[in-house]
Amino acid sequence: MAIITGNKVPIYSQIAQTIKQRVRTGVYKPGDSLPSVRTIGKEFGVSVRAVHQAVHTLEENGIVQTHPGKGMIVVKEGDSERAAIIFGFIHPYISSMSFQRDVLEYVDEAFAERQNFVVVRSSRDDPVLEREIAQHLIANGARGLIVWPTNDDPNGEYFLNLSRKIPVVFVDRTLLKVDMPTVLLDYYACGREISHILLGKMQKKRMLILRDNLQISSYQNIVEGMDTAARELERIKDVTVVQLPITSVIQKFSRSDFSEIGYFEDYLGRLIQEGGYDAAFCTQDEFIDYCFAQTGLMERFPALQWATLRMTSPNTRSINYTRLKCLEWFSNSGEMISQAADLVQRWVLSRQMPTDVIRLKLRLNPS
Incomplete structure (x- = not known):
């Protein structure tokens, strides 16, 4: 898993946050030994010093204890149960459109159910602003993005390259020549x-x-x-x-x-x-x-x-x-956003890019 350099969140804090999430989701259980400092450093592509700082943070939060000859042991879930991942959601709708209010409600419901936080921003259907928002969200700690693309969006290659560093999932629309996880209405x-x-x-x-x-x-x-x-x-x-x-x-x-x-x-x-x-x-x-x-x-x-x-x-x-x-x-745009939230969070926690393109059926009103 790559750490986002140039991020306003320090590297060691990003590592500590990720390990907290792994404890919370059962990847590491109480009593388990964490990988060695060098192994963690190699996984994240960071220095041993940054890993030691992350371990110190985890010890202060009561997540792990260091034992001579045994390494780092998970002692309790503690703060990790309350550790929330920050995500970004970018959509093209403006405040005067009634559908924008629906989108905000759907996003809030999707992430509240998963006990994580989401920062929602409108690109105002401007692809340049869309890129700027994505960069700003990442620089301020977002660990994954859901993007509702703009009209005639030219940012496919940009998001494809970005997805090699941080999870990115599209909703509602596909972009030409870009093969990425997407949730669509069929x-x-x-x-x-x-x-x-x-x-x-x-x-x-x-x-x-x-x-x-x-x-x-x-x-x-x-x-x-x-x-x-x-x-x-x-x-x-x-x-x-x-x-x-x-x-x-x-x-x-x-x-x-x-x-x-x-x-x-x-x-x-x-x-x-x-x-x-x-x-x-x-x-x-x-x-x-x-x-x-x-x-x-x-x-x-x-x-x-x-x-x-x-x-x-x-x-x-x-x-x-x-x-x-x-x-x-x-x-059902609410279901579409909910499934996109599942995809991006699974990607963050598993560190494996999903290949899903999910298509949801539109249903004829029987009345």
Whole structure:
């Protein structure tokens, strides 16, 4: 296990903290002998002097005792039971977005259950700031990172190199040409299911896909899944994909700026009328609510069957939206973050990089 040099936490403190965690998790049990000073120094790539300082700290905390001829013996769990690992969590959401509050709650729950601490920071969807935050967290004692990548994130190689020094786990999104532990919602499988239901089971004639123009793997995957299923059904000619700045529009809604609703009402009205669509999918239910359900479009196109994604946490939608009877696929971001917390903590404690890419199923609301 490599010690992070240049870290504001002294090297000997990092070693002592790691040994405390091993005692707490049962790697070293009361009565066990620790490896020799030279062996520990070789494992961590540090000097014998740094190991002696770490041992002194452990003795002061009542974790180990040194016995001539026997070496260092674990005497009790003591302070090690209270020793918490510090992790960092970096996400791209800003405070004006309601989903950011959900993310904070999910992260708090995930790490509170494991009796560790987490420092949460927003990259504000800026990849340069994302790197700066990662460096700052590591320099101040974070032993592992969970990263929710930015839009069109170019930091894949940076995090891949960083993962050779400190555990890094991605959530929700993958980065091109980077093979790292990741926990995802299975948007590809969800996309296939949506197309099979709308074009297959419900026999809709034409389907419109409104895709957010953010360049992130989750939106790419869901459209790829829908495209694959349409081809399986030999219905690809009946599918149209349109990219819109959906997230940026929703951010304006969160600031009580509804100035663009009129534009999108007119645009969607022409699009649906000219295309003859009787089914539509949008990545965000909020866009459907404001730009379709709460405008005159709901009365103009009463037979249009909508499908969308929703979070498991409660969110309020208008009465008109509920009347649309959208098909809703629920994404459990809380479970995604919880499993990512398991991965990164397992990596820190075992010192073995996991190879997991975990895909969580999105579930169709049965109501």
